[in-house]
Amino acid sequence: MxxxxxxxxxxxxxxxxxxxxxxxxxxxxxxxxxxxxxxxxxxxxxxxxxxxxxxxxxxxxxxxxxxxxxxxxxxxxxxxxxxxxxxxxxxxxxxxxxxxxxxxxxxxxxxxxxxxxxxxxxxxxxxxxxxxxxxxxxxxxxxxxxxxxxxxxxxxxxxxxxxxxxxxxxxxxxxxxxxxCGFLPIIGQNGEQTAPLNTADTLRLHYDQDQTINPDALTHTLRADNPIREVLSAQRIGGEESFDGVWLRATAHDDRVCRLEATPEAMEQALISRPATPARTPALIDDASLAYLTVTHEDADPQRPFRLGATAYGPRGEELARDLVTHIDAWGAARLAVPRLTITSSDTGDAPGHTINKPESRITLTY
The missing domain is CATH 3.40.50.150 (Vaccinia Virus protein VP39)
Structure with a gap:
């Protein structure tokens, strides 16, 4: 270089x-x-x-x-x-x-x-x-x-x-x-979908074509007058400590994982509470229910003053939040663990274990 x-x-x-x-x-x-x-x-x-x-x-x-x-x-x-x-x-x-x-x-x-x-x-x-x-x-x-x-x-x-x-x-x-990392998507592949979650298009959901998502149902779920619940995990992090491994671990065996995007306008209007990273926060989706990763500041531990948790919306939101906390705690037990990712072409037959199926390939993650 x-x-x-x-x-x-x-x-x-x-x-x-x-x-x-x-x-x-x-x-x-x-x-x-x-x-x-x-x-x-x-x-x-x-x-x-x-x-x-x-x-x-x-x-x-x-x-x-x-x-x-x-x-x-x-x-x-x-x-x-x-x-x-x-x-x-x-x-x-x-x-x-x-x-x-x-x-x-x-x-x-x-x-x-x-x-x-x-x-x-x-x-x-x-x-x-x-x-x-x-x-x-x-x-x-x-x-x-x-x-x-x-x-x-x-x-x-x-x-x-x-x-x-x-x-x-x-x-x-x-x-x-x-x-x-982050890169511009290649031209010609359209397997990742984006849907607005409010009329102003300041809250968006990004998901894969193999996932069953009803954006209209979620639009009603995220209304300001709907009650929300919070579930905290046992995991704390320092100010510079990465927690992206939570997202990675969740995808190893949970097909409900999506990306929630809150624009600066949405954050200014406080449309949602404490998303972990407004532009790209992992979330679990099930029909009209949603739970996303949150970061809360606490003073109990000055070395790790932030606690990870989940905020829930919708009839099954609290259940989703508890599931997300399970993923957080699994990550917390081995924070530096990196899974092995195995890919086979789609014409080689079924791969063992949990797979993410795409038109030309199948992905498996194992810890």
Whole structure:
């Protein structure tokens, strides 16, 4: 990362911003909340390259060309190997080709194509890395990664995104690393749904297409005049302590997990009480009932002054809140535990244990 000049890939951006640890938008998406393309946060880029563990001589496929910067980093890592980067957007692909040429990385291949198709021309690949959020793993990628090859994907399920490092073992992909992250979703996958929970669209629910959700029922549930209940867990956290593992653990065997989003306007109007992280709070949904993760400040323990719990709405809300507290307490007993994620293609038959089923893949998490 000291070798590749990031500012070359961000023309028009001053040096201070080019080397700040932040994302930089390179193509807006008018009328939409998220841009079409951006340069990822450098520390996240470094983390994912560490997960990928590309070696000299490797043949690497990148999904999502972005600025071209990540492809240049990959070119340095593989030396005499091959790097191919694919992007569906013609402007983004042209930007990447131009900046890579300017920086002296003409040997990187840039292809304008639907990234879900991969790049069969140079397959099989020793490494595949995606720089966009992936909701399902396309069959084409299975065909293009070598047995024993490695994939690093910002994988989305149950409202969260994790950068998951996977190794192919025959008809399975098995993880050995998992980190919280956030990426723009890949174009062409629509398995994650978003529904407004109030008329002002300041409260939203994000869920997967395999989940049975009735947003209209929840709209009535979240009215201000409906009673709410709170259930506290035994788990306390410090001010800088991550609790994202609660979400991850809950998804291992609970299909009711979704993401609740409260906009700044909703928080200003106090439409809901103490969501753990307003923009992305895990919640359990069952018909017209809902319970979401909360953080409450207490003075009893100055080292860990915050207590985790759940706030409940609806006829079965308190039961959902108790279930969520069970997930919180399970996380609290092993806060640093990371599950093994196993993925099989959808045509390999039923996988053992609890699975999250998607059109082209099946996901299993085990602790």
């Amino acid at each position: 000291r070798t590749v000049p990031r500012d070359t890939f961000l023309p028009g951006i001053d040096l201070k911003n080019a080397y700040t640890d932040q994302a930089v938008t390179i193509k807006d998406n008018p009328g939409q909340p998220l841009p079409l393309s951006c340069a990822s946060v450098p520390s996240v880029v470094a983390m994912m390259l560490g997960q990928l563990a590309a070696r000299p001589g490797d043949n690497v496929l990148e999904i999502g060309a972005g600025t071209g910067y990540n492809a240049a980093l990959l070119a340095e890592l593989v030396g005499g190997g091959r790097v191919t980067t694919v992007d569906i957007d013609p402007d983004v692909a042209l930007h990447a080709r131009t900046t890579l040429n300017t920086a002296g990385y003409e040997r990187v291949t840039v292809i304008e194509r639907n990234s879900l198709l991969g790049a069969h021309e140079h397959a099989p690949y020793d490494r595949i890395i995606a720089t966009v959020g992936i909701w399902d793993i396309p069959a084409a990628w299975w065909d293009q990664v070598a047995d024993g090859g490695r994939l690093v994907l910002p994988l989305r399920w149950r409202g969260q995104t994790r950068s998951v490092a996977l190794t192919r073992h025959g008809n399975q992909l098995v993880s050995d690393s998992m980190e919280m």
